[in-house]
Amino acid sequence: SRIGIDKVSIQLDTLNNSFEYTRNNNEGPVNLTVVSRKIEPPTESGFGSDEVYRILSSAGGIFAGTNVYRCARVRRRFRRGFDESTGKRILDGIEIVTTHRVMDGVAGIEMPTSTCKTRLRYTQL
Numbered sequence: 001s002r003i004g005i006d007k008v009s010i011q012l013d014t015l016n017n018s019f020e021y022t023r024n025n026n027e028g029p030v031n032l033t034v035v036s037r038k039i040e041p042p043t044e045s046g047f048g049s050d051e052v053y054r055i056l057s058s059a060g061g062i063f064a065g066t067n068v069y070r071c072a073r074v075r076r077r078f079r080r081g082f083d084e085s086t087g088k089r090i091l092d093g094i095e096i097v098t099t100h101r102v103m104d105g106v107a108g109i110e111m112p113t114s115t116c117k118t119r120l121r122y123t124q125l
Contacts, residue, residue: 027064030057035071046079052107071100071107083123093120 009022018033036052059071078093098112 010067028058028067031056034039040077046077048077050075054107068103069105069111071102073098073100073112078120088111088124091120091122093122095120 005021005023010019011021012039017037019031020031022029023024033054033056033101034051034120035054036050038050040046040048040050051074053074055072056067057066057070058064059066075096078091081090081092082088083090089099095118097116099114099120100107100115102108102109
């Protein structure tokens with residue numbers, strides 16, 4: 001892949017809700033674990049999910065031998081509708097990913113360090 005992950009290096013652990021992979025740049029393994037997951041079932045207004053991940057990876061750079069914890073929250077929301085011009089089914093969505101600092105094992109969820117918002121639109125072919 002573009003970021004240097006070999007398919008054979010990915011290990012999925014469904015019992016612990018985690019997966020681990022190793023990048024090709026020898027920085028050590030990266031482990032992602034789902035800490036919390038809420039799923040909103042489909043209704044007339046749409047559906048969505050809210051997940052919090054704990055990420056364990058190498059600090060990199062001159063601290064490459066040290067592992068650090070990070071936290072990421074991923075919120076997704078989708079709604080169904082019709083395209084005004086073609087009349088075909090569409091699925092509009094938004095995904096908000098926020099990363100958070102972890103100090104002494106506690107993630108500062110109320111103060112994100114970065115936020116990425118993505119607008120998604122799936123259309124019927």
